[in-house]
Amino acid sequence: MKNIFVIILSLFLLGTTYNINAQSKTIDQFTVQVDGLGCPFCAYGLEKKFKELKGIKKVKIEMETGIMNFEYPSSKQLSIEQVEQQVEKAGYTPVNVSITRADGSLEQTENNNTTEIEGDLQNIVFFVAGNCGMCKSRIENTVKKMDGIQSAEWNKKTKQLTVKTSSNISQADIEKAVANIGHDTKSIKAKTETYNNLPGCCQYERGQ
């Protein structure tokens, strides 16, 4: 009797494992970094627009980081472009999309980040105006996409951006890049129009 029970249990566990494996082979996993999520209204809004995609499951949004995860049937081959369009439809800006397909392959938004750094690394630290987690994500992602950047970290409290870079990129180049996306530095001010287009939560107090 005990043996029969053990056999049934083993078959059950085997079946469950098989089902889980089979299911994971039909599901793509998505991670999307979104700019402009400030409050629950924004997060629910993004979720709402993505629920228009029939078959979407396990939508999870972290407001602080602006990262959204979800699952989608691999048979529908949802593309990076379609995901980006849906984010824009919700009123936000896609920063990065990463898809782990059911077969294990990885697709992600192209960026120009270089992995090989020539020459000595240098640390550049300077002030960048900003407010929140969204600002952090926008500033760091912009700088990381520049040639020769190994790492970029912006501190929300001190407003200091620390960049590790090869010597062929100047602080002025990096300052220009962050000003172009709406964030003032001590020497370069972003265009008013660009600043005005930042999400409300990111519109930091500007000096005269």
Place this chain on the structure above:
Amino acid sequence: MKQLFLIMLCIFSIFSCAENEKQWQFVETIDLGTITPIGFVFQGNNIWIADGDHNQIVEVNQKGKIQNVFPNFERPMHLDIKGKTFFIPEYGSDQIIEFTNGQKDSLEVPDGLDAPAGVAVYNEEIAIADFYNHRIVYFDGKDWMFFGKEGKTKGELYYPTDVQILSSKIVVADAYNNRIQVFDKNGKSIQTIGETEKINAATGVFANEEEIIVTDFENNRVLVYNHRGELQQIISEKVEKPTDILIEKGTLYIANYKGKNLLKMNK
């Protein structure tokens, strides 16, 4: 001379005390456990909370103890109550649910909604903050009308999240214009408030005949104005990502979304 100085000091002290009495003072925190409050109303002594993250309405007592849980609401937001009927905006389903004794009905609204974030009822009047349509949908007791459109100038709205009807005006949390906007009942913008305070997402609004109060979500503040738009008080003690406020029987309640609690304040 010394006596004159003392008299002046006494008069000054009396006026100072009188001024302090007009300020809201923290009384206590009502801990809500795992509930993430977006909006709330009172029915009797109990508080009905729209728990946005968990898609439910939760009734708690004044100590925060759960009395009833009503699941299966799709992202319920700033709700209101009239008699025994709760008006619950479902952000996720684009409906206003009329919830009476456990029964749900959907309010018929012309032209459709896209993510209703707040609803207010006042006698026969209803106003809805229509988030993605950047407008207020208003029923004056006879007809429906729509006012506001996407934009940043006076009369325009940018993601409105809450609304309140008073006897002669409609007060809107113009969330991502970072201000309060006041309309008359014909839909004409008559006032904007809070633009100098650098509000960062005006997520909830409450108004009575004396005060207009707004939650400043990202700055962890609640701002109290008079009807001339003059700032009367900034409340920041224990405020953590506030989403709604309400005055009930002379007590101010603040919903802390991140803090998962309600703050009680008295004057």
